[in-house]
Amino acid sequence: MAEQFDVVIIGSGPGGYVAAVRAGQLGLKTAIIEKEKDARLGGTCGLRGCIPTKALLNAAHLYQKAGEFEHFGLKVDGLSYDWPGVQKYKSDVVAKNSAGVTYLMKKNKVAVYNGFAKILGPGKVEVALADGKKETLQTKNIIIATGSVVRPIPGFETDGKTVVNSDHILELQNVPKSLVVMGSGAVGTEFASVYHRFGSEVTLVELLDRIVPLEDAEVSKELQRAFKKQGIHVETDLKLDKMEKTKSGVKVSGKNAKGETITLEAEMLLVAVGRMPYLEGLGLENTKVKVSQRGTVEVNEFCQTAEPGIFAIGDVLPTAQLAHLASDEGILVVEQIAGKKVEPIKHNLVPNCTYCDPEVASVGLTEAKAKEAGYDVKIGKFPFSASGKARILGETDGFVKIVAEKKYDEVLGVHIIGPHATELLAEACVGMALETTAAELGRIMHAHPTVSESVREAAEGVHDQTIHM
Ligand SMILES: Cc1cc2nc3c(=O)[nH]c(=O)nc-3n(C[C@H](O)[C@H](O)[C@H](O)COP(=O)(O)OP(=O)(O)OC[C@H]3O[C@@H](n4cnc5c(N)ncnc54)[C@H](O)[C@@H]3O)c2cc1C
Numbered sequence: 001m002a003e004q005f006d007v008v009i010i011g012s013g014p015g016g017y018v019a020a021v022r023a024g025q026l027g028l029k030t031a032i033i034e035k036e037k038d039a040r041l042g043g044t045c046g047l048r049g050c051i052p053t054k055a056l057l058n059a060a061h062l063y064q065k066a067g068e069f070e071h072f073g074l075k076v077d078g079l080s081y082d083w084p085g086v087q088k089y090k091s092d093v094v095a096k097n098s099a100g101v102t103y104l105m106k107k108n109k110v111a112v113y114n115g116f117a118k119i120l121g122p123g124k125v126e127v128a129l130a131d132g133k134k135e136t137l138q139t140k141n142i143i144i145a146t147g148s149v150v151r152p153i154p155g156f157e158t159d160g161k162t163v164v165n166s167d168h169i170l171e172l173q174n175v176p177k178s179l180v181v182m183g184s185g186a187v188g189t190e191f192a193s194v195y196h197r198f199g200s201e202v203t204l205v206e207l208l209d210r211i212v213p214l215e216d217a218e219v220s221k222e223l224q225r226a227f228k229k230q231g232i233h234v235e236t237d238l239k240l241d242k243m244e245k246t247k248s249g250v251k252v253s254g255k256n257a258k259g260e261t262i263t264l265e266a267e268m269l270l271v272a273v274g275r276m277p278y279l280e281g282l283g284l285e286n287t288k289v290k291v292s293q294r295g296t297v298e299v300n301e302f303c304q305t306a307e308p309g310i311f312a313i314g315d316v317l318p319t320a321q322l323a324h325l326a327s328d329e330g331i332l333v334v335e336q337i338a339g340k341k342v343e344p345i346k347h348n349l350v351p352n353c354t355y356c357d358p359e360v361a362s363v364g365l366t367e368a369k370a371k372e373a374g375y376d377v378k379i380g381k382f383p384f385s386a387s388g389k390a391r392i393l394g395e396t397d398g399f400v401k402i403v404a405e406k407k408y409d410e411v412l413g414v415h416i417i418g419p420h421a422t423e424l425l426a427e428a429c430v431g432m433a434l435e436t437t438a439a440e441l442g443r444i445m446h447a448h449p450t451v452s453e454s455v456r457e458a459a460e461g462v463h464d465q466t467i468h469m
Helices: 014-025 043-048 050-067 083-107 186-197 217-230 323-337 367-372 388-393 421-433 438-443 453-461
Strands: 003-010 030-034 111-121 124-129 134-144 148-150 178-182 201-205 233-235 239-245 250-255 261-266 268-271 275-277 310-312 352-354 360-364 377-383 399-405 411-417
Touching: 003 014, 003 111, 003 323, 014 030, 014 043, 014 083, 014 134, 014 323, 030 134, 043 050, 043 083, 050 083, 050 186, 111 134, 134 323, 178 186, 178 250, 178 261, 186 201, 186 217, 186 352, 201 261, 217 233, 217 360, 217 367, 217 399, 217 411, 250 268, 352 421, 360 421, 367 377, 367 399, 367 411, 377 438, 377 453, 399 438, 399 453, 411 421, 411 453, 421 453, 438 453
Parallel strands: 003 030, 003 134, 030 111, 134 310, 178 201, 178 268, 201 233
Antiparallel strands: 111 124, 124 134, 148 275, 239 250, 250 261, 352 360, 360 411, 377 399, 399 411
């Protein structure tokens, strides 16, 4: 007889596995299905996304720091790196993380199926198991958490050697001498930061008129300035439309805003221009689940699809492709299955994080978006060049910018570029969730010396009351 579950989750990324943990905690009989070879759990985030990239970024950061040791009065002779060693460090972190997810499944009594899941209809999921057998699971609820894959770009087909995507570039055997990165979002800028610091000559290309185009315009400008200072070449307003392989690598070209043809040659091209939901072979035709023209699953604010008992979370949705958002959606769905009262996710409070060098992080409205929305806006800004702790760290590029509105002084957005930006953002998220005013945030005592004081100073700046500027 088929196994009976309360909830079957398809996909073990940060959406699926977090949903499984909470389901276990709430006493729901839960199964998770993952197609990844050897039942490696963790999804894109754990295996090919957040975790491995941040390990490489950390190694790159330490290597760069070691190169700057003289600034701190320290000496390192014969500094070099061992690329296979860097790759091993990254792979070890990934393996430990994935093992941690496996442990969490066990701890929360979640049944793990290693195989490809197909929905046969509401309440019925078939698993083509890794050992070739098939099993059908009966369930009251199904959660689609099948995530996303790299979106192929016509004319820029990857071969895993000279033309690579974000999956390939994580596994390189050698650091390329030169690298063109197509796309300046989080993935593009992070890999530019990794490989530049390990010695590649990097050119970052963006179609729009500024890099990290979803961030506040001043953040884009500051990042471009910092990249230029470091030696990363940036081309904005450039629409690449041609690629050809050469003896030594690859040549790409396109027209810039002035109509000039720009040609770039490198040993390697990284195509970093987007991902698409992965719904292949999932059996949605056996359900009433609706998929939009863009290929995303249509849900309401409670992540319910058009088919009762089938939910969707994470990268299959049209919202931001972020691990923490996928996880929160997983919790939202499982808690409603368990009969708890839940609130829809507040998308204006989803933190954005880019771990390039310097880091970029933001929450809420940019200055331009706040004005567009009709707010009368006040800005507070504090540069890390005026922070004692940033000087101690030797990382003074960047700033904290706070966008508040005049009438009630409510903080509408916080934008940080600089040291530990992705960590500093947490207090902005808490503050904005509690509808803080700039005056309140500016009155919270912060430990000294910390880079977090810059958040307080920026909040004080909204009322022209920064202390250290
Ligand atoms: C290079 C890179 C860096 C990133 N860095 C960050 C970051 O720093 N911070 C951040 O927040 N986000 C980051 N992201 C985005 C983040 O990885 C995703 O938003 C997140 O993984 C989405 O989670 P998910 O659970 O929706 O799906 P995924 O993590 O994609 O997991 C889906 C899982 O479902 C499995 N699956 C699919 N179909 C089936 C099936 N039919 N049967 C069985 N299993 C199936 C897949 O094998 C996969 O393991 C990064 C992404 C990339 C590519």
